[in-house]
Amino acid sequence: MTSLLVDRIGLLITNDPARGDGPLGLRRDAALIFDGGRVAWVGVASAAPAADRRLDAGGRCVLPGFVDSHTHLVFAGDRALEFTARMTGRPYAAGGIATTVAATRAATDEALVARAFALAYEALEAGTTTLEVKSGYGLTVADEVRSLRVAGALTGDTTYLGAHVVPPEYAGRADDYVALVAGEMLAACAPLARWADVFCDEGAFDADQARTVLTAARASGLGLRVHANQLARGPGVALAVELGAASADHCTYLSVADVDALAGSDTVATLLPGAEFSTRAPYPDGRRLLDAGVTVALASDCNPGSSYTTNLPFCIAVAVREMGLTPDEAVWAATAGGARALRRDDVGHLGVGARADAVILDAPAHLHLAYRPGVPLVHTVVRGGDVVVGPG
Numbered sequence: 001m002t003s004l005l006v007d008r009i010g011l012l013i014t015n016d017p018a019r020g021d022g023p024l025g026l027r028r029d030a031a032l033i034f035d036g037g038r039v040a041w042v043g044v045a046s047a048a049p050a051a052d053r054r055l056d057a058g059g060r061c062v063l064p065g066f067v068d069s070h071t072h073l074v075f076a077g078d079r080a081l082e083f084t085a086r087m088t089g090r091p092y093a094a095g096g097i098a099t100t101v102a103a104t105r106a107a108t109d110e111a112l113v114a115r116a117f118a119l120a121y122e123a124l125e126a127g128t129t130t131l132e133v134k135s136g137y138g139l140t141v142a143d144e145v146r147s148l149r150v151a152g153a154l155t156g157d158t159t160y161l162g163a164h165v166v167p168p169e170y171a172g173r174a175d176d177y178v179a180l181v182a183g184e185m186l187a188a189c190a191p192l193a194r195w196a197d198v199f200c201d202e203g204a205f206d207a208d209q210a211r212t213v214l215t216a217a218r219a220s221g222l223g224l225r226v227h228a229n230q231l232a233r234g235p236g237v238a239l240a241v242e243l244g245a246a247s248a249d250h251c252t253y254l255s256v257a258d259v260d261a262l263a264g265s266d267t268v269a270t271l272l273p274g275a276e277f278s279t280r281a282p283y284p285d286g287r288r289l290l291d292a293g294v295t296v297a298l299a300s301d302c303n304p305g306s307s308y309t310t311n312l313p314f315c316i317a318v319a320v321r322e323m324g325l326t327p328d329e330a331v332w333a334a335t336a337g338g339a340r341a342l343r344r345d346d347v348g349h350l351g352v353g354a355r356a357d358a359v360i361l362d363a364p365a366h367l368h369l370a371y372r373p374g375v376p377l378v379h380t381v382v383r384g385g386d387v388v389v390g391p392g
């Protein structure tokens, strides 16, 4: 592998306060050297050592690749008509997931792989270099295993979400389904997953059911994540904190006790602006979380029902406009915050030793991600030291 010098960086976001100003570790007139798939050097452009290849950033802004810590990329079909109906006044209910479960079960392996890879590439083109991918549209032992195999071809951060909803064949027998999810299905899926997740919310799983699945998953060696408090105030956030989950995701409806619990924990609050946008729901108060000292991540929640976007620049813009994050906080949340939510220290920053994942924006500063909403500002994407999008 050859080394790559990225120079003439107008503004570099390292997310390493030791390398520059503020929490984003900002540096002007900077350069980076990638070698062996890692960041080998960061500093003033004029002092950069020689490298085998050179990439001229042309005065643009460079930041760490986005870390999307919450996606559902393994599915078939779409729900554009459901979205359209909702936009004419019908509220979102968790039961819509069953439509995608039926389509996913009926799909061929090839169709699932093709869709998942297409979405991952779409995300990459928008600057996402690290993805978490969940199962959760199979909901049989065989279909959850199949979904995790597809997810595993995209990422090491695979998440077992057998407890997404109760599938139709278990209607009225939710506890029997929970026993399957925490038993035979978990045993088959745990070797293919790093994480387990439960949709603990109104119309999905209650606190006892979620606890059963999460404690069994933890005993199987999986890290924990929880879909919590999206549709109503409920026990999801408290349970996530109590069980030491890496992340409580959505956090739309929070009590004072929920905010305090998150602030006193290592559990990241992952906000998913695409979900409120696409369901016309109230946005969570990100400002309240940050002011309380909670670590906040931003992720896409890409799924065909309630947030069919892979685009983290879009999520940054909405989080700034609607959730009270500053542009700096939103960019941190979509990079370093996502890494925290996945308990990874090798991504989400550009300190020496980090993975060589970076985005060059066609803009002088990261502020433009929120300032110019909907504009495709991603100029070049480097992943593992290779230029994968943009000038080669």
Ligand SMILES: [Zn+2]
Residues within 6 Å of the ligand: 070, 072, 227, 301, 303
């Ligand atoms: Zn989700």
